[in-house]
Amino acid sequence: MSAPLLEVDGLRKHYGRRIGCAEVSFTLWPGEVMGIVGESGSGKSTLLSCLAGHLASDGGQILYRDRSGHAHAVANLSEAGRRRLAREEWAYVHQNPRDGLRMGVSAGGNVGEPLMARGQRHFGDIRAAALDWLERVEIAQDRIDDVPRDFSGGMQQRLQIARSLVNGPRLVFMDEPTGGLDVSVQARLLDLLRGLVRDLGLSAVIVTHDLAVVRLLADRLMVMQGGYVVESGLTDQVLDDPQHAYTQLLVSSVLQV
Amino acid sequence: MSGYNFAYLDEQTKRMIRRALLKAVAIPGYQVPFASREMPMPYGWGTGGVQVTAACLVPEDTLKVIDQGADDTTNAVSIRAFFARVADIATTEHTRDASVIQTRHRIPEAPLREDQILVFQVPIPEPLRFLEPRETETRKMHALEEYGLMHVRLYEDIARHGEIAKSYAYPVRVEGRYVMDPSPIPKFDNPKLDDCPALQLFGAGREQRIYALPPYTRVESLDFEDYPFKASRPDHPCALCGARDSYLDEVVIDDAGGRMFVCSDTDYCNDRRAAGHRGEMAAPFEEMPE
Amino acid sequence: MISVENVSKAFTLHNQGGTRIGVMRGVSMRVEPGECVALTGASGAGKSTLMRMIYGNYRIESGAIRIGDEVLDSDRPRAILALRRNTLGHVSQFLRAVPRVPTIEVAAEPLRMLGVDAATAQARAGALLARLRIPQTLWRLAPATFSGGEQQRVNIARGFVHPWPALLLDEPTASLDPTNRETVLELISEAKARGAAILGIFHDADARARVCDREIDVGAFTP
Numbered sequence A: 001m002s003a004p005l006l007e008v009d010g011l012r013k014h015y016g017r018r019i020g021c022a023e024v025s026f027t028l029w030p031g032e033v034m035g036i037v038g039e040s041g042s043g044k045s046t047l048l049s050c051l052a053g054h055l056a057s058d059g060g061q062i063l064y065r066d067r068s069g070h071a072h073a074v075a076n077l078s079e080a081g082r083r084r085l086a087r088e089e090w091a092y093v094h095q096n097p098r099d100g101l102r103m104g105v106s107a108g109g110n111v112g113e114p115l116m117a118r119g120q121r122h123f124g125d126i127r128a129a130a131l132d133w134l135e136r137v138e139i140a141q142d143r144i145d146d147v148p149r150d151f152s153g154g155m156q157q158r159l160q161i162a163r164s165l166v167n168g169p170r171l172v173f174m175d176e177p178t179g180g181l182d183v184s185v186q187a188r189l190l191d192l193l194r195g196l197v198r199d200l201g202l203s204a205v206i207v208t209h210d211l212a213v214v215r216l217l218a219d220r221l222m223v224m225q226g227g228y229v230v231e232s233g234l235t236d237q238v239l240d241d242p243q244h245a246y247t248q249l250l251v252s253s254v255l256q257v
Numbered sequence B: 001m002s003g004y005n006f007a008y009l010d011e012q013t014k015r016m017i018r019r020a021l022l023k024a025v026a027i028p029g030y031q032v033p034f035a036s037r038e039m040p041m042p043y044g045w046g047t048g049g050v051q052v053t054a055a056c057l058v059p060e061d062t063l064k065v066i067d068q069g070a071d072d073t074t075n076a077v078s079i080r081a082f083f084a085r086v087a088d089i090a091t092t093e094h095t096r097d098a099s100v101i102q103t104r105h106r107i108p109e110a111p112l113r114e115d116q117i118l119v120f121q122v123p124i125p126e127p128l129r130f131l132e133p134r135e136t137e138t139r140k141m142h143a144l145e146e147y148g149l150m151h152v153r154l155y156e157d158i159a160r161h162g163e164i165a166k167s168y169a170y171p172v173r174v175e176g177r178y179v180m181d182p183s184p185i186p187k188f189d190n191p192k193l194d195d196c197p198a199l200q201l202f203g204a205g206r207e208q209r210i211y212a213l214p215p216y217t218r219v220e221s222l223d224f225e226d227y228p229f230k231a232s233r234p235d236h237p238c239a240l241c242g243a244r245d246s247y248l249d250e251v252v253i254d255d256a257g258g259r260m261f262v263c264s265d266t267d268y269c270n271d272r273r274a275a276g277h278r279g280e281m282a283a284p285f286e287e288m289p290e
Numbered sequence C: 001m002i003s004v005e006n007v008s009k010a011f012t013l014h015n016q017g018g019t020r021i022g023v024m025r026g027v028s029m030r031v032e033p034g035e036c037v038a039l040t041g042a043s044g045a046g047k048s049t050l051m052r053m054i055y056g057n058y059r060i061e062s063g064a065i066r067i068g069d070e071v072l073d074s075d076r077p078r079a080i081l082a083l084r085r086n087t088l089g090h091v092s093q094f095l096r097a098v099p100r101v102p103t104i105e106v107a108a109e110p111l112r113m114l115g116v117d118a119a120t121a122q123a124r125a126g127a128l129l130a131r132l133r134i135p136q137t138l139w140r141l142a143p144a145t146f147s148g149g150e151q152q153r154v155n156i157a158r159g160f161v162h163p164w165p166a167l168l169l170d171e172p173t174a175s176l177d178p179t180n181r182e183t184v185l186e187l188i189s190e191a192k193a194r195g196a197a198i199l200g201i202f203h204d205a206d207a208r209a210r211v212c213d214r215e216i217d218v219g220a221f222t223p
Helices: A044-051 A079-088 A107-117 A123-136 A153-165 A183-200 A211-217 A235-240 A245-252 B011-026 B047-056 B074-086 B135-143 B148-161 B187-193 B266-274 C047-055 C077-086 C103-113 C118-131 C148-160 C178-193 C205-211
Strands: A006-015 A018-028 A033-037 A059-065 A071-073 A090-093 A171-175 A203-207 A220-225 A228-234 B062-067 B100-104 B117-121 B172-174 B178-180 B199-204 B209-213 B219-221 B248-252 B259-263 C002-013 C019-031 C036-040 C062-067 C088-091 C166-170 C197-201 C214-217
Touching (some): A018 A044, A018 A220, A033 A044, A033 A211, A044 A203, A090 A153, A107 B148, A123 A153, A123 B148, A153 A183, A183 A211, A203 A211, A220 A235, A220 A245, A228 A245, B011 B209, B047 B100, B062 B266, B074 B100, B187 B219, C002 C047, C019 C036, C019 C047, C019 C197, C047 C197, C077 C088, C088 C148, C103 C118, C118 C148, C148 C178, C178 C197, C178 C205
Parallel strands (some): A033 A203, A090 A171, A171 A203, B062 B100, B100 B117, B117 B199, C036 C197, C036 C214, C088 C166, C166 C197
Antiparallel strands (some): A006 A018, A006 A059, A059 A071, A220 A228, B172 B178, B199 B209, B248 B259, C002 C062
16 A cells, blocks of 8 residues: 555647547555546546557656556556556456457456466466356356357456456456446446455546446546546545536436436 | 569569568568569469469479378479479479478478478468457567467367367467467478478468578477377378378268278378388289389 | 534535535534534534534535544545544445445445455444344345335444444434334444444434433534
């Protein structure tokens, strides 16, 4: 808990003359979950892509401190360096599981791939790890040799999460992880994510437009509008006592059930 | 033969291909792009191999061409005839007499020597192709040595069939660096790639790629610790020459399910029979070709 | 243990013409270890608002709130989170939990957040649930389908599962039958006995009389 995991300072990304995101600064500590909310086009996905190094930022600094304590400036990393972090330190959970899974490769192969990518060469061990993770994400173990194409959307998303976490990442980026799922499946997924975050000590950055999701998952919250962070703080404080006009609008617009 | 440059290709093209070959030799297993030319044969018939052979040939060379190990199939015969005509070089069916051997899908059984070049015809040079269709991505994967995907393929085989079912084009790692598709040779031939005294060149015409294994290169077949690579062959002796160490073709001989197993390397089989070896279906007497 | 010094709070409603509603001014109070203090006042006087400010749920405009030696600072969310984990317990009026999570896990969660292993945490949570008469057959079920009283008891089990040195109780005995109400009052007395500083809202005057040492009328702070 001694040093921050991720330090973002004055991050900026433009699309031509349009602002993707600007003046974003925050610090994420080990074991923390940061939520980013805002409407479509508010820059939250742009921000996430910049953080994960998928998009080159136009200014500012992103510092990531790896397992050995070495700090990397994400924006200046070579492709090889970025991929090493993505492989060994990070995970990225896509909104659409199709973007994060190999649809034609069996569930076991999907979960095992990150292990093989890090040089594991023992079939029995890889398979055992895959079985263990299927169980953790509540996919029946006898589905291990089935391809994700034959899975429901919720199962695909859980499989993607198993694949993301099998390597024991320290930081997980999630882009609308519960988007497009049935509410019952969403609940199960939220519970799963929360348990994993707690038990594995993961840090996470979660982008979503669903305020209920951040309330349950995120320790801290940033509210984005027009590319800028307009408000940030403790999740329940931001949601229950919003200070900025846009946050107030956002919170008051949620349908109550 | 007037009207054609020696060995068909113009000298500029040969230079271009030789440069690619040099680069390929310098970076074993790396796929070097080259400007593949139209050849007087359809893609899939060995246009890549033919261009590499044409760029390597010198008038003193003796050429052997095999298709699935055989010297007498249509493809082998026409390529041999082609070079005999456009380069006016000697040809042979004997592995030991050849200085350049162009092959499709086999490595000869007879051990190769330092003064020989083996040219492979390659349909699909990219071993990662079927797992990752994006060429931009596979190039990055090679550059960054991200080969986890290759093992996914083997994993899937074991999960589905209980063993690595891939029996040809079995992927290899070259000098602990590049993962390479050895062209559709049977995996039985994979061990011959390793530490081979001859220069091995690979040409993919349609895909415009050349790659190479310099002599005595370390070539390992990918596998798992608990499922090690096995070079398999049908568990029979050759029905003609009785060989137990050669790769066999299965030949159906009647419409009642009868079949025989014979050496796919016709030259090897002939040599053995000439030396007096007999398989159980060998003719009592035959006149051996010279 | 809990100290509030000259705290003010107003809400600015940006989407309703920037209306500013002052809700609290000049609040000063303290709760010492082993003491239970009740907030009183008419409905809408700001009892819950004050509790929420002390929990860090609402921002304060001026003044200072301290829990132990720690100053509550909304701009340092990490410190507040650590405070909530270790020092400052809270029983809210309504149970808020991830849907479908079993009751036993809901009650054990604060301990799990402190790094207590699942078995130990659930054993402690189970003991409290049993004491609060939640039948064991319900422990593996999610509390969403429970009655109001049952949900409230799960909430209380969760609020007492760790011996927080400071405790905020928002209507802990509401919607409880007499037997369970009795148990909750016992829990509060035990917490006092171990030295917890407790601040609560109790509509139940009799309960208030039994466990509270003092009352503070928040009506006095209304601007």
